[in-house]
Amino acid sequence: MGKKQIMLPANEVDLTAVKYVPEKIEAPHLTGLWFKLFVKVMEAPVIGSLIASHLKEKNGITEILKNTVIPEVPMFIPQFPLQEPEPGVVCLEEDGKPEERVALALKCLPHYDPTCRWSSDSGEPFQFRYWKIRDYGYAYRSKLTTPSMVAEHFISAMEVFNSKQQSAPLLISFDPEEVRRQAAASTQRFEEGIFIC
Structure with a gap:
């Protein structure tokens, strides 16, 4: 590895005293069919990378890129303005x-009012709603x-559904x-005070 060349920062360079000297680049001068053939060879997996590295070393590009230190600060530094804390957002x-x-996460959940699940405006108790585990x-x-009551409602609903002409035996089997045996065991657990959920 060669000696590192440290360049002057751009603000310290006297542009009136500097004269631009173009580098002598050695590369094949190709046109037409020879150029097409050269491009095909350069795009080849192994041969192309060997030719490219040879040309870079011959012209001093590797030396310029690896052995030159340019003491310049980046021209662009991404800076983002401070964001206002969003309302309703909790950072964990x-x-x-x-x-x-968990306590912070529970505060993010909507307020649970069980009374709205058990009363209706029309006066009909237990009207159909999509119940969740909660x-x-x-x-x-x-x-x-109780789980037994829920199981009986489900079984009776499925019997009514299956008695129609277009039953859905493929959907629910x-x-x-x-179902009754599992619901009875679950009901007994709840009566004994053993809550799973």
């Missing part, structure tokens, strides 16, 4: 305790319903007795 610390992180867990713990 990665090094924080898991309990604190709704079922609340209903089971507060003894508003289940054994009613197995």
Whole structure:
């Protein structure tokens, strides 16, 4: 490896005293068919890289790039303005305790009001809604319903659905007795105070 050449910073260079001396570059002068052939050879996987490295070394490009130190600061440094904290955004610390992180995450969830799930404006109790795990867990713990009652509602709904002309046996296949057995075991767990969810 050659000796490093340290250049002057651009603001210290006296442009009136500097004369531009063009470098003598040695490269093949090709046109036409010979140029096409040279391009094909240069694009070849092994031969092309060997020819390119030979031409770079012959013309001093490698020496200029590797052995020259240019003491210039970058012309562009990306700087981003400080962002205002967004409302409703909570930042979790990665090094924080898991309990604190869960507590912060729970604050981000919408307020859960179970009464809206169990009352309706039309006066009909238990109208159809898309229940989530949270709704079922609340209903089971507060003894508003049991897994056995939910299973019976599901089985009766499937019997009504299957009695229609266009049943959907491919969509839902289940054994009613197995569903009842699992629901009874789940109901017993909730009565004993063993909550899974």
